[in-house]
Amino acid sequence: MDETLQAVRDSMIDGLGQLTDFFGFSPVMGHLYGALLMSPEPLSLDELEEIVGKSKASVSMNMRALERWGMVREAWVKGDRRKFYEAEDDLWKVLISVIESRERREVGVAVGVLEENARSLEGAKDHLDQDEKELAEYYLERVRDMREFFVFAQIILEILLKQKDMPDLGTLKLMQAMQKPANRLED
Amino acid sequence: MDETLQAVRDSMIDGLGQLTDFFGFSPVMGHLYGALLMSPEPLSLDELEEIVGKSKASVSMNMRALERWGMVREAWVKGDRRKFYEAEDDLWKVLISVIESRERREVGVAVGVLEENARSLEGAKDHLDQDEKELAEYYLERVRDMREFFVFAQIILEILLKQKDMPDLGTLKLMQAMQKPANRLED
Numbered sequence: 001m002d003e004t005l006q007a008v009r010d011s012m013i014d015g016l017g018q019l020t021d022f023f024g025f026s027p028v029m030g031h032l033y034g035a036l037l038m039s040p041e042p043l044s045l046d047e048l049e050e051i052v053g054k055s056k057a058s059v060s061m062n063m064r065a066l067e068r069w070g071m072v073r074e075a076w077v078k079g080d081r082r083k084f085y086e087a088e089d090d091l092w093k094v095l096i097s098v099i100e101s102r103e104r105r106e107v108g109v110a111v112g113v114l115e116e117n118a119r120s121l122e123g124a125k126d127h128l129d130q131d132e133k134e135l136a137e138y139y140l141e142r143v144r145d146m147r148e149f150f151v152f153a154q155i156i157l158e159i160l161l162k163q164k165d166m167p168d169l170g171t172l173k174l175m176q177a178m179q180k181p182a183n184r185l186e187d
Numbered sequence: 188m189d190e191t192l193q194a195v196r197d198s199m200i201d202g203l204g205q206l207t208d209f210f211g212f213s214p215v216m217g218h219l220y221g222a223l224l225m226s227p228e229p230l231s232l233d234e235l236e237e238i239v240g241k242s243k244a245s246v247s248m249n250m251r252a253l254e255r256w257g258m259v260r261e262a263w264v265k266g267d268r269r270k271f272y273e274a275e276d277d278l279w280k281v282l283i284s285v286i287e288s289r290e291r292r293e294v295g296v297a298v299g300v301l302e303e304n305a306r307s308l309e310g311a312k313d314h315l316d317q318d319e320k321e322l323a324e325y326y327l328e329r330v331r332d333m334r335e336f337f338v339f340a341q342i343i344l345e346i347l348l349k350q351k352d353m354p355d356l357g358t359l360k361l362m363q364a365m366q367k368p369a370n371r372l373e374d
Binding site: 004015089092123124151176 | 188189191192194195196198199202206209211224225227276278279282293297300301304307308310311315319321322323325326329330332333335336338339342343345346349353354356359360362363366
């Protein structure tokens, strides 16, 4: 393969490993996804093993995870009975799938725990002495701030989930330009 | 300390450990930040060591990281010469500080690498044979898609960075309600 093509492919595979790592997935998942994304043809497990340089067990495990997250799918290759895979190349779909299956649930759990904490502080107030009451009030403030923060995240995620396609960059840049600079002036 | 207060404090400390872990920081950072956030008074390093159950070395190292990220600051306690700390309790400020010092730079680096990749593919075209040219075109598409994705992230980060305070939840909910449901109907 031409040197430039090779270098670009390696750079994409490497970058995707860093990206999945950042999102709390294994970097091997990113390497496998990158190998498939950068291949015009579906790849077999043997080919994937060779590209990412990992054991059959590690490749199988990470491919199952990628399938669960909707990042890759099985592909059929005429005249070959081995399993082949191809990447979901719509990056927005991949993001939405991860938000839908993981981020949304985790943020929901956090909001639930915080609301439970607020309720138990409210409920405990009656049997607390004066010092403890003040501490309970202080705790309530912290818990409510944190809840507001997660509700903010929840709304942002729901806004993203409603977009079937990536928002048009032109629209976003317009939104950005329309932002009132007043916030900054107070600094 | 009252049982309910203790349980709420532990739950907040534990949850913040999970949150920092998710964002690629050490969970100990989250525990230390949580211990300070849930304390109405500044805490000394000795007190922090006891609460999070970690060694002096680990506590010092993680406290330095928290200071760098603007999540905690030194506090002065009258008549006590030891070092004390308090948490930045404005969660929006903490988020903005992390975006400003880390996320923004990392997304910028990714966009730079992708643009470099696109340029070298464009530059290589002339000396490639027909098959390689097709592969280069395929690579260019993937690189440009990925670039668009990171530029999207970049714009979102810049929009957030312009907000000195957390966007009002009422406004956000309105935005959410105004989203055209057309996207969903196509599913």
